[in-house]
Amino acid sequence: MMCYGSERHNKCLKLLPDPGVSVLKLIASEFIGTFIMIFGAAATPIVDAKYPNAETLIGKAASAGTAVAVVILSTGHISGAHLNPAMTIALSLFRHFPFVYVPLYIAAQVLGSICASFALKFIFHPFHNGGITVPTISTTRAFFLEFLITFNLLFVITSLAFDLKANRKLAGIAIGGTVFLNILIAGPSSGGSMNPVRTLGPAIANGNYERIWIYFVAPVTGAIAGTGAYDFIKLQ
Template structure:
């Protein structure tokens, strides 16, 4: 199996499990209907772990463009392979979304809420405020990438890293996922969102394209800063890029605070 195929299959597995649990909890007459946030966060985490175990020995199981770009930024992954990995991740995420659609085929018509249908495929904010939502995705992905790199230096966890990364996803979901649904992965959000757009889902709403840039840009900024932070603080490797990203992050935080009065709850 090539690295392209491994990233595609791994990301497809991830979305099948992750999108599948959201469908099981959200779609009417599913056996898991009403299972709640804890069920969703654990299934997403275990889905990441299973996907990583499946393809980690072939491609490294990035399964996430934000992680791929972050690793390339600090020199841990070749830039020339980045487009191939991201393409595979997006295709895999799209196919995962399609599989979830067919898995729950009779349930779409029986579910009246168009928001619930979109939530199976992609994230939307609990309270819409672009800069605040961007920060939520940045922080979540910062912690994700920082945690992955820290685990990589710990020989005590050899063989357990995919499971531990999965548990990290669970914690991020429980603690940091409330504001936006914690995409923390551009492919995880964009690929299934495209699937939602094209699939003939009865009674669906629009695919939320005005929000779609946030779960793409936020994770890339946060993940890259997480990698640079690890390199700067943990490894003592001083980099001008770290300070550039730090300034960008501070500007975003200040801008969010200055516009907080304009926040309105979603109807």
Template structure:
């Protein structure tokens, strides 16, 4: 069963929680700066770079490396979510309260927006690429694609970082998480953009002024993340108490 817990104001504004929000802001900022920056850089080198096979590989690798680092640098403070879909998936499994999770969302989205503003400034005003489904695809197809790949991401988070039975595999959690993101971008990039992360899509949409498809990148990842949290948390972890402590994820 779902293990959602609302939480309390005192817990969400404790010194530990405040440090977690700052950690999520910084880690998400650095992740989005590198991820979106890689797309801008390749587009500058070659027109339509994101549609070029080499560009797709470069962008996937940049996101994988940046997420590996982002999770690693934030894991000991906030758990290294960097993604509202991951936060929701962990809340569904009882690993973080709803109230604290909402503040994680705010920190993650602000980090993404600031990263894109910085990119806009340091690139002398180059356009910030916003996510959108490919020509010929419907919005529903884009949502389903994002559900599937985000499910894979959050399921990987649970298997490698949250599951109390993970044992020594926990040390490779950031690597596995980075790898699944890179692989999913290779698979989904030409179709939905391969976001898996509402914050990653939100910053570029806000800074570019193109919010026309942003709902796809909230709906799909949040559904996929919640499903992964429910399935792994309920079926494979099952009997743990609500809001447990984890060495890897808050």
């Protein structure tokens, strides 16, 4: 786990739960953080559907990246602000995160995503389907695109969180910037999900499950590969 400050107050990123925080608070932190992230990331494309050309690809990418950054900065010190089952699973597999917390974190993330998606549906009906992620390219290409952008994301996260030699002072901004970049690359083609719950909540709210398996399998495998890649090359 990374430190925040001198030994204690210079923290920039933390992906392990604070041992002094109750399990209920950890789960609440993941739920609220995921709610905010999904609300921010999915709202911009919905607004663009309701008000044509109100948002651009840059606006959609910036909204998602900003949402991720602010949640990391506001809740990272409590639960680690995973917000993403793919990340939670990958970190657990490489022993960066206790397996006992994995089901609880994923449950909180799924519930936060569903609640945010139905909130958007209530507010923006009938334009709420703008928040779904459905490929506009072939299944194979969409799979590898989601795999690669999730690889990029977890490579960056792992480097900032678990390498003591890394520059972590702007970790939240760096991770949000990676999300921003990935959506600029993949948004028009696959939606730039990188996260099973980014796809799941809007899919349930809209009843659209087209090729949804891509957004479960590709991010998880990409996250595992990205975490493993940095673990392999990091300086000892």
